[in-house]
Amino acid sequence: MRSIAIINQKGGVGKTTTAVNLSAALAAAGHKVCLLDLDPQAHASLHLGIALSDSERSIYDVLIGNAAVSEIVQEVTDNLSLIPSHLDLAAAELELASEVGREVILRDKLALETNDFDFMLIDCPPSLGVLTLNALTAVNEVFLPLQPHFLALHGLSKLLQTIDLVTQRLNSNLMLSGVVLCMYDSGTRLAAEVSADVREFFARQTVSKGAWANARTFDTRIRRNIRLAEAPSFGQSIFDYAPQSHGAEDYRQLAREVCGLSSARASIASAAAA
């Protein structure tokens, strides 16, 4: 199983949109996918049409020991399952603060029950608190969505430092594997310039031995597309809401890239099929 945390402590950069639609694209391509919503805002759950009532149990109950993952996981489609969140999760940061081994709780709970999946994706909150640390400890890979505007790299050193500390102390398997450029305004000079800066920044890191030494920027850029912003209010992934949109096209392409199928091979395959 590949397990991937989607993190950036900056808000509104495209974490949830990427977590939901990449999960849906991987599921549509035949992989068994589990999406874990680890954000108290529960946006990923709502995006997939799942709003828990106050009496239903969520990932919060798993973290505090009131439920097993198998009791709360929901099947969204044949290949896509969701571990839902609820606003209750906001309390977890405080409640877990005094627990011994608080950063490894999620890893231990997931280890028991998620072996049947090909992919586990975790949508993280916009902070580097105990929830995000739990995600980083439970996965092997980090994807970093960035919005290509002039502050894109601001705050990145804190995030990379956090990943490095987790690698040293809690999870030696962790690797920042990919930067996803989201809300890309193709045709603007700013987007092109910032993308070049981001590529250069990560290219420079290859000389270091840090957890991000192998990070690359995905060739697939997620273009700004209004359909992606509309889909959550219908409780649908982009593939159900607007399957022909640029948004659907881009996340389908990202899924191919994530699976290691290069864009060149993909276009040869689609040309051969046509």
Ligand SMILES: Nc1ncnc2c1ncn2[C@@H]1O[C@H](COP(=O)(O)OP(=O)(O)OP(=O)(O)O)[C@@H](O)[C@H]1O
């Ligand atoms: N490619 C895109 N084109 C247009 N709108 C987008 C795109 N990606 C995301 N959005 C919209 O931008 C907003 C922020 O995106 P999203 O919720 O995915 O960010 P986030 O990083 O998860 O935010 P938070 O930090 O609050 O969790 C949402 O309204 C979303 O619908």
Ligand SMILES: [Mg+2]
């Ligand atoms: Mg989000």
